[in-house]
Amino acid sequence: xxxxxxxxxxxxxxxxxxxxxxxxxxxxxxxxxxxxxxxxxxxxxxxxxxxxxxxxxxxxxxxxxxxxxxxxxxxxxxxxxxxxxxxxxxxxxxxxxxxxxxxxxxxxxxxxxxxxxxxxxxxxxxxxxxxxxxxxxxxxxxxxxxxxxxxxxxxxxxxxxxxxxxxxxxxxxxxxxxxxxxxxxxxxxxxxxxxxxxxxxxxxxxxxxxxxxxxxxxxxxxxxxxxxxxxxxxxxxxxxxxxxxxxxxxxxxxxxxxxxxxxxxxxxxxxxxxxxxxxxxxxxxxxxxxxxxxxxxxxxxxxxxxxxxxxxxxxxxxxxxxxxxxxxxxxxxxxxxxxxxxxxxxxxxxxxxxxxxxxxxxxxxxxxxxxxxxxxxxxxxxxxxxxxxxxxxxxxxxxxxx
Numbered sequence: 001x002x003x004x005x006x007x008x009x010x011x012x013x014x015x016x017x018x019x020x021x022x023x024x025x026x027x028x029x030x031x032x033x034x035x036x037x038x039x040x041x042x043x044x045x046x047x048x049x050x051x052x053x054x055x056x057x058x059x060x061x062x063x064x065x066x067x068x069x070x071x072x073x074x075x076x077x078x079x080x081x082x083x084x085x086x087x088x089x090x091x092x093x094x095x096x097x098x099x100x101x102x103x104x105x106x107x108x109x110x111x112x113x114x115x116x117x118x119x120x121x122x123x124x125x126x127x128x129x130x131x132x133x134x135x136x137x138x139x140x141x142x143x144x145x146x147x148x149x150x151x152x153x154x155x156x157x158x159x160x161x162x163x164x165x166x167x168x169x170x171x172x173x174x175x176x177x178x179x180x181x182x183x184x185x186x187x188x189x190x191x192x193x194x195x196x197x198x199x200x201x202x203x204x205x206x207x208x209x210x211x212x213x214x215x216x217x218x219x220x221x222x223x224x225x226x227x228x229x230x231x232x233x234x235x236x237x238x239x240x241x242x243x244x245x246x247x248x249x250x251x252x253x254x255x256x257x258x259x260x261x262x263x264x265x266x267x268x269x270x271x272x273x274x275x276x277x278x279x280x281x282x283x284x285x286x287x288x289x290x291x292x293x294x295x296x297x298x299x300x301x302x303x304x305x306x307x308x309x310x311x312x313x314x315x316x317x318x319x320x321x322x323x324x325x326x327x328x329x330x331x332x333x334x335x336x337x338x339x340x341x342x343x344x345x346x347x348x349x350x351x352x353x354x355x356x357x358x359x360x361x362x363x364x365x366x367x368x369x370x371x372x373x374x375x376x377x378x379x380x381x382x383x384x385x386x387x388x389x390x391x392x393x394x395x396x397x398x399x400x401x402x
Contacts, residue, residue: 006121006384017380022039022095023109024095025096027097027103040060044134061134074129077163078135078390086102105374107371117387118394121391162346174353174355176321176352179349179351182307183331184351185334185336186302190262191261196255196290197214202252211253235264241259262274263334267301274296300336304342312400355381359377
């Protein structure tokens with residue numbers, strides 16, 4: 001593939017890989033990214049980039065002014081997440097996690113390394129007027145890092161025209177990169193159904209109200225919501241992932257709890273799913289003489305790329321890797337808290353191909369190289385492409401009249 005990488009970035013590929021592997025070996029969970037944020041802050045400071053560390057506990061924001069010192073007032077934001085997952089890594093290569101039960105299983109180590117590489121380039125080549133904000137965000141994995149930054153005044157303190165993010169995408173060929181307008185990642189909600197029955201001896205079920213049997217009806221009814229209540233042209237996922245009941249094999253339990261997740265691309269569909277869940281719980285409670293309580297929590301909205309920003313990003317991508325390597329961005333039902341930033345500011349969330357797993361070093365786990373899998377590893381070969389994209393995107397955005 002003939003990619004138009006920035007030569008200086010391409011030549012630093014091994015340095016980027018070593019940095020990425022160091023971060024991989026020292027994973028930290030959300031709002032606990034002390035070592036990682038210290039590393040980021042130290043590198044930016046070493047390169048002469050002013051930093052701010054007074055937001056969202058462990059966030060780091062670097063400020064790169066262009067040739068004019070930022071006097072023109074124009075600005076763009078680039079975001080990378082830093083946190084790891086509570087996963088026990090099965091890889092045994094030299095840069096595998098050194099902390100049991102914590103792992104960079106989603107590639108945030110690579111995201112951080114790519115933005116740092118772009119920062120290093122910016123420190124030496126400021127081929128733009130205006131300002132580039134380098135946003136190193138904590139706690140993407142379900143702990144609300146993006147929301148914390150927005151709530152604490154990210155866009156008020158650091159005025160920018162648009163915000164851009166990027167995620168590695170396993171199964172998408174390395175060397176490809178994608179951005180498309182519209183929804184690209186789903187909004188996520190969680191639910192818990194607590195079924196209150198009546199305990200009894202397992203040999204005398206007629207004297208109790210069995211919450212496990214009711215739970216079976218709930219599972220089946222919930223699975224019919226998408227197929228029979230959501231319009232076929234809309235998209236939704238309802239998954240029940242946890243079920244807890246009972247303490248003995250000869251006792252019908254008093255209670256049973258079901259928990260799971262709902263994913264949609266619109267608030268209206270989420271509202272519909274919740275209404276149907278509540279109606280099902282009420283009806284099954286009446287039918288079986290039990291009491292069902294539903295807790296439904298909207299965790300994060302969908303990631304929706306604004307048209308101008310997505311189209312602009314895609315055009316920059318084409319100049320780097322060529323038209324055939326910029327596919328239409330296929331929406332995912334996974335969720336991402338970059339949604340909070342896009343709710344407050346125009347922007348685009350891109351996917352960069354991580355390949356099919358054959359990049360992994362000797363000693364990788366037996367599982368597939370997929371996100372949130374204990375055998376996952378970020379593909380170091382794509383680091384120069386991601387860093388080049390960040391630089392070219394910023395230079396062209398700030399160089400294009402508004």
